[in-house]
Amino acid sequence: MNNIPEELAERYDLSVERIRSLINESSDEYFAVVARYIMYVLEPDDKVSKRERNEKIFQEILPEKYENSFLNPEYAAEKLGRLGSTLSYLFSEIYTLPMLLADEKIFDVVILLELFLEIHTICEEKPVNIKAVEEALYYYNFDYAEELVRERTEDTLIPSENPAYKICMEADLTTEDYLYDYGEYIGDNERGISAYLAKQSQEKIDSIAATFVNGFRKGFVTMNVPFEGKKSVFVTYSIGQERIVRAAIKKFKEIGLDTIIGRYAVNRVNRRQIQRRGFTNISFNMQYDYDHRCDDALFLNKRFIERKLDVLKRVYEEYKEEASVYAGIAVIESFGENTVAPVTKDAAISYDDAQQELYIEYATRSGAITNEYLPGDKVSFTIIAFPVPDVHEKFEEVFEETVKLNTLDNDKYTKIHQHIIDALDLASYVKVEGRNGNCTDIRVEMRKLNDPMHESQFENCVADVNIPVGEVFTSPVLEGTNGMLHVSHVYLNGLLYKDLKMEFKDGCVASYTCKNFDDEEKNKAYIKENVLQNRETLPLGEFAIGTNTAAYKMGNKYDIMGKLPILIMEKTGPHFAVGDTCYRHSEDTRIFNPDGKEIVSKENSFSMKRNTEPDKAYFNCHTDITIPFDELGRIYAVYEDGSEVDIILDGKFVLPGTEELNEDL
Numbered sequence: 001m002n003n004i005p006e007e008l009a010e011r012y013d014l015s016v017e018r019i020r021s022l023i024n025e026s027s028d029e030y031f032a033v034v035a036r037y038i039m040y041v042l043e044p045d046d047k048v049s050k051r052e053r054n055e056k057i058f059q060e061i062l063p064e065k066y067e068n069s070f071l072n073p074e075y076a077a078e079k080l081g082r083l084g085s086t087l088s089y090l091f092s093e094i095y096t097l098p099m100l101l102a103d104e105k106i107f108d109v110v111i112l113l114e115l116f117l118e119i120h121t122i123c124e125e126k127p128v129n130i131k132a133v134e135e136a137l138y139y140y141n142f143d144y145a146e147e148l149v150r151e152r153t154e155d156t157l158i159p160s161e162n163p164a165y166k167i168c169m170e171a172d173l174t175t176e177d178y179l180y181d182y183g184e185y186i187g188d189n190e191r192g193i194s195a196y197l198a199k200q201s202q203e204k205i206d207s208i209a210a211t212f213v214n215g216f217r218k219g220f221v222t223m224n225v226p227f228e229g230k231k232s233v234f235v236t237y238s239i240g241q242e243r244i245v246r247a248a249i250k251k252f253k254e255i256g257l258d259t260i261i262g263r264y265a266v267n268r269v270n271r272r273q274i275q276r277r278g279f280t281n282i283s284f285n286m287q288y289d290y291d292h293r294c295d296d297a298l299f300l301n302k303r304f305i306e307r308k309l310d311v312l313k314r315v316y317e318e319y320k321e322e323a324s325v326y327a328g329i330a331v332i333e334s335f336g337e338n339t340v341a342p343v344t345k346d347a348a349i350s351y352d353d354a355q356q357e358l359y360i361e362y363a364t365r366s367g368a369i370t371n372e373y374l375p376g377d378k379v380s381f382t383i384i385a386f387p388v389p390d391v392h393e394k395f396e397e398v399f400e401e402t403v404k405l406n407t408l409d410n411d412k413y414t415k416i417h418q419h420i421i422d423a424l425d426l427a428s429y430v431k432v433e434g435r436n437g438n439c440t441d442i443r444v445e446m447r448k449l450n451d452p453m454h455e456s457q458f459e460n461c462v463a464d465v466n467i468p469v470g471e472v473f474t475s476p477v478l479e480g481t482n483g484m485l486h487v488s489h490v491y492l493n494g495l496l497y498k499d500l501k502m503e504f505k506d507g508c509v510a511s512y513t514c515k516n517f518d519d520e521e522k523n524k525a526y527i528k529e530n531v532l533q534n535r536e537t538l539p540l541g542e543f544a545i546g547t548n549t550a551a552y553k554m555g556n557k558y559d560i561m562g563k564l565p566i567l568i569m570e571k572t573g574p575h576f577a578v579g580d581t582c583y584r585h586s587e588d589t590r591i592f593n594p595d596g597k598e599i600v601s602k603e604n605s606f607s608m609k610r611n612t613e614p615d616k617a618y619f620n621c622h623t624d625i626t627i628p629f630d631e632l633g634r635i636y637a638v639y640e641d642g643s644e645v646d647i648i649l650d651g652k653f654v655l656p657g658t659e660e661l662n663e664d665l
Contacts (some may be wrong), residue, residue, distance in 0.1 A: 001042055001101070008110050016042060017112035022120065030070055030080060031120050034091055038113070041097045050180035057098055058185035063285050063340075071095065073291050077347035083123075085349050086137065089268070089295040090119060092288075093227070096266040102183030105264060107147065115140045121504060134298065141299040142268050142307060147432075149311040152270040155262035156278065157231050158322055163259040164279060168245045174198045182239055186282040187335055192389035193240035196396060210382050211406055211467065217255060218464035219380035224591045226378070230587035235258040238334035239281045241386065245332070255654040257327055268296045269308070272363075273530075274494065282388055284335050286494060290342035292349075300355045312366055316373040328379035335565040336391025336398070341496040344522055348425045356534040363533070366465040367620040376585025384467040385565045392558045401554045405568065412660075413469045413527055413547060414594050419657030420472050420545060421593070423645050425449060425457050427637035430543070432574055434486055435633030435650065442483030442504065442576075442609045443477045444543045447601055456597040459582075461544075470548030470571035474601045475581040478507025478539055483575055488631060489562060492623055495530055500625070502578070507604065509537045509578060522538065531578065533621045539606055541622055542577035545647065546570055552629055553664035560630065570624045574634055574648075579621040579628035581607055629665060 004012050022035035041057060048056075060069040070076045070091050077084030094116060100108045100649040115136070122132045155162075161169075164182065171178035179186045179194060197205065233252055236244050249259040259660045263279035265271040273293040274286075281288070316323060351359060386402055389395045426431060427446050434440035449455045463469040485502045501517040513520065513526045532538050548571035555561035555572065564572070581587075583602040587610065591599050603610075610617040635648040645655045 003104065004106055008106055009111050011114065012106070012536045013109065015117060018117055019113060022440040026120070026302070028123065030076075030087055030091075031123070034094055034116065036117070037197060038094060038097065039152070041101070050177055051186070054180045054186050054589065061095065061185065061285055061288055061340060063287070066285060067433055069217065071288065073347040073349065074345045076527065078312050083128060083133060086130075086133060086612045087119075089292065089298060089349060090116065090137070092292050092295065093267060098183035099263060099266050100183070102181060105151070105163070106280075106591070108151075108267070111140070111144055131638045134425045138299045138304075141296075142304055143442065145269055145304070145307050146311050148269045149308055149314060150315050152265055153312065153315045153319070156234055156260065157232075157319055159258040159260050162261065164263065165259070168242050168249060168261060168328065172485070174378075175243050178237060178242070182281070184239060185284060186239065186281065187284050188483050189282040189334075189388040189390055190238075190240040190385045192395065193238070193386070194242070195243065196389075196399065197243040202247075205243050205247050206251075208244055208403060208406075209251050210245070211233060211254070211331065211463075212248055212332065212382065213251040215253075215384065215464050215467050216328070216380065216382040219328075219382055222464045222591065223377075223380055223586065224589050224604045225380050225586075227327070229325060231325035232260055232264065232322070233257045233292070236264075236277065236329065237260075237279050237332040238388070241332055241334070244386075248330070248332075252330075257590040259653060268292075271296075271659050279474075280317055282334055282338065282467070283494060284337070287342045291494075292344060294348070294350045295348050296350050297355055300351070300358055302358060302449055305358055305365075305430075305635060307316045308362065309365055309369065313369050316369060320373055323373040326374055326379060328381045330381065331383040332382060333385035333567060334388050335385050335568075336387040336389075336395075336560065336563045338494070339494065341498075344517070353535065359534050363409060363620045364615055364618065367618060368614060371585050380465060382465050382467065383567050385567050387563075389533075391560055391563055394558065395436070397552070398558055398560065402557075402568075402601060405548065405551050405554065406463065408463070408469045408550065410469055412494070413462050414460055416658050416661060417462075417472050418593075418595060419655055420547070420647060421456060421458045421460060423647060424637050425455075426452060426639060427645075428640050429480065429593050429638050430635065431638060432635050433633040434627065436631055438486050438627065438631035438633070439484060439501075440486045440627055440631075442485055443481060444540075445478070445480035445507070446474070447477050447642070449600065454597055455600045456593050456595075457599075457601040459591075459599050460595075466570075467566060468548055468551065468568065468571060470551070471544045471546045471575075473542055473544030473582060475583065475604055475607075476507060476540055476543045476601075476606050478606075481507040481540055485625065487625055487627055488624060491562065492566070492625065495526075497531075500527070504540055509539075529622055533579075533619070538578040538619055538621070539604060540576055541581040541604070542624070543574070544570065544577075544624075546572050546626065546660055547653075547658075548572060549629070549661045549664035555566075566624050566626070568613075569626045573629050574626045574635055575624045577622050577628040579619050579623055580621070583607075584618055584622075585610075 019035045026032045073085040073088040076088035169606045176191050262278045264276035264280045274289045387398045390399050430444045432442050458472040458474045459473045487500050490497050497514045501513050503511045514523045551568050552572040589601045607617050629651040632651050636644050
């Protein structure tokens with residue numbers, strides 16, 4: 001391997017020499033397999049194509065081989081006994097070597113090799129000292145938290161011409177060769193989207209990028225956030241979308257912003273469950289991600305989170321000038337990949353009750369540190385999404401339809417939204433009822449406006465921070481918000497939920513279930529971990545009515561409703577978000593609708609504690625759950641005198657001024 005820093009060269013050479021010897025010397029199948037993998041990654045075979053090499057490097061993570069791989073904790077436990085899950089975690093960390101090499105993170109490579117050798121040495125003595133293995137893994141993560149947390153913070157905050165940035169700006173994007181330089185598994189989706197974009201005119205690519213960048217810039221106006229003095233933006237994307245990213249980087253530069261390109265966190269010190277914040281390949285084995293989502297339980301304790309928080313605080317303090325000119329995050333999502341609902345495996349590492357509390361504590365306290373240096377009322381964001389070839393056999397048609405969705409007429413929707421807002425602003429509460437087997441029946445409490453001529457409860461949301469256009473939303477009053485929310489089939493953060501039901505009492509989740517598993521306890525655990533983020537409850541942070549019926553039409557036309565991302569899905573019907581409001585950390589910023597009225601419904605009884613009990617104000621999560629129009633019976637406003645006004649009836653908009661939306665229903 002080239003470009004090894006002098007201070008690491010000896011450590012690297014010694015590790016490689018020892019690992020090479022293990023391939024033939026080790027009597028333990030696990031260590032021989034992992035050693036062989038390491039050497040194949042470190043000493044590439046130049047006789048094969050980049051594509052062949054990529055497929056060989058990642059073959060054990062592919063669904064067809066994963067079940068019989070040591071990467072699978074269930075298989076590892078079967079073969080290795082009590083240490084199986086732990087050693088499966090170690091292999092999953094080793095499996096990030098291609099990414100670390102691509103990112104030129106040689107220090108990270110060296111310490112992983114040394115960890116592997118340390119664990120091998122411990123396991124050579126029989127019987128294996130399991131406690132010694134666990135302690136070695138703990139101290140590896142604890143000791144190197146300083147370097148790894150620092151590195152992650154720098155990757156997402158400081159502009160640099162790192163290898164990924166150079167790929168975006170300098171690579172020949174007309175061939176697929178550049179894709180393999182990321183060190184990620186590259187499949188048909190990455191190759192397909194790259195090839196499709198390579199065929200498009202520069203004018204079209206520039207138009208797509210302009211929609212994205214202009215949405216980010218408009219967000220500052222909509223949210224009344226000062227843009228002056230901002231110098232950087234963090235751009236995330238899916239591998240294969242580089243032509244759009246290259247054009248976006250140039251357009252961000254035109255408005256004075258340097259682009260930060262950083263990979264999602266690949267090590268368990270920094271990664272949170274299955275989240276991927278940064279550039280990434282397109283999901284191809286959700287079961288693998290799900291199996292290893294809680295591997296940090298091996299080292300998650302009070303001492304560890306205090307260390308991480310200490311490092312995070314010090315690094316932000318060191319880079320406070322850079323943080324002060326950070327404008328926010330701009331996200332290009334992908335959607336349409338074939339996914340299978342993961343199963344919960346007994347052998348997968350999981351949190352105990354104390355660790356669930358620590359997970360929540362860390363999320364709360366790290367969120368507070370981040371907000372101290374990147375205040376929510378000083379930054380903005382934007383999100384846009386495009387399909388991948390898996391979405392449909394007519395992928396190119398779906399892509400073109402998506403581009404049209406992303407550029408719908410804002411003025412048209414602004415006017416239609418105003419009719420809805422006018423009907424809802426004076427309501428005491430709003431009722432939402434399901435149909436066609438959907439048993440949703442929920443009352444959403446509204447606040448009383450002090451000055452209806454100049455105040456509004458709902459934001460008129462078009463295509464700025466959330467592209468495409470299409471919703472009106474509010475932060476409900478929790479007290480008095482009661483009832484059942486039900487969706488027959490929904491993907492939330494990449495995970496499928498069947499027959500999801502949540503009951504709310506005074507605006508908070510009181511009970512919940514789904515039908516993913518035969519075991520009801522597993523259903524509840526699935527929701528608690530992945531929706532409630534290991535909490536006992538969450539409040540209803542948002543109530544919205546989506547108006548993008550064109551998106552709903554597209555989803556049904558191609559039978560891809562289940563593949564639409566929440567960014568689009570939330571615009572295809574009413575939706576409810578559990579967690580924080582949409583105004584987290586920016587409640588005190590005055591914002592106005594296009595009609596000039598100030599939006600005043602920005603907080604609830606939790607977030608109003610932000611100045612007195614900040615640790616109880618926020619939950620650092622926000623998960624949207626949408627009811628599709630075909631499951632929607634009625635949405636209506638109920639006023640103080642008991643009168644009612646229908647917004648939607650039997651899945652159709654019936655409020656005067658909104659009828660045009662029915663053309664696509």
